[in-house]
Amino acid sequence: MKHVSIVIPLGAAMTGIEVARHVFTEVNDFLISQGKAPLFHVQLVGAWRAVQLNNGLFTIQTDAVVHELHKTDLVIIPALHKNVEDNLARNGELVAWIREQYEKGAEVASLCIGAFLLAQTGLLIGKKCTTHWKAAALFRDMFPEVNLVKEKVITDENGIYSSGGGLSLVNLLVYLVEKYAGRDAAIYSAKFFQVDLERSAQLPFIIFQAQKEHDDEPVKQAQEFIENNFQQKIRVDALAEMLAIGRRSLERRFKKATSNTMNEYIQRVKIEAAKKHLEDGDRKINDIMYDVGYSDTKTFRNSFKLVTGLLPHEYRNRYNKKMAEI
Incomplete structure (x- = not known):
């Protein structure tokens, strides 16, 4: 039997804890219905007997405290x-316990922004990790030594797993079910929890964040100029001259402040505007393309898919209200 420890940090969110517990116990019920023995022994584990969640809205009683539990097989870290x-x-005591369990052979999985707690252990240095796209900039600032791949729904490297934002945590849990309990249990879980087994990217769900939580004023001016003039052809040389900064210096500072090159930022602003048009109206895609500053259909389609993971018509079919009603 596999021992699953769902850790309960101080300041945790309730959702991931209950979903993780439900997934593994539901798999046990499925296995019993097939005439097999249950596979998972699930415990809620914390540094304290009682832990407040969601800023004190809930209090949860743990099944075990960390100094009592010396060995586990899988550690789940909620958001x-x-x-x-x-x-x-x-949560220093919990961080140390997670690191110790990994060193003893346990696998570790973070859900959504539980990735921050996982990164705090030091186990992610030089490894890939994903988290909620909205927390990506803060994560990069706090843990620059981690290879953040925010476009991914799941990462799996050396017994360390992470999931993207929101309810994509279920994708990771089902992925772990398949690893431990087999394909049939994973398919059952996917059907029971109504999750798409094949979804591998967060890109269609990412909303572009303007990334202005920095103190570099000329870079903010450059961002505002791009956002107000994205329909036009913006030359980096001309922008640097307007701000009275050398091009190389501006590019270096822009990348440091926003985690994007200037050309990437220009493209993201254009595509975000195109996404809004595709969500809200029924205008022709070519008209939208021209409005946001593209003149070549192939370039627009390629850029749109690079940013969102979908072609423009696929994005409209998925997110436009009128299309959804058809």
């Missing part, structure tokens, strides 16, 4: 509930 930096500082 933290806001105030990530403060909550990391409050």
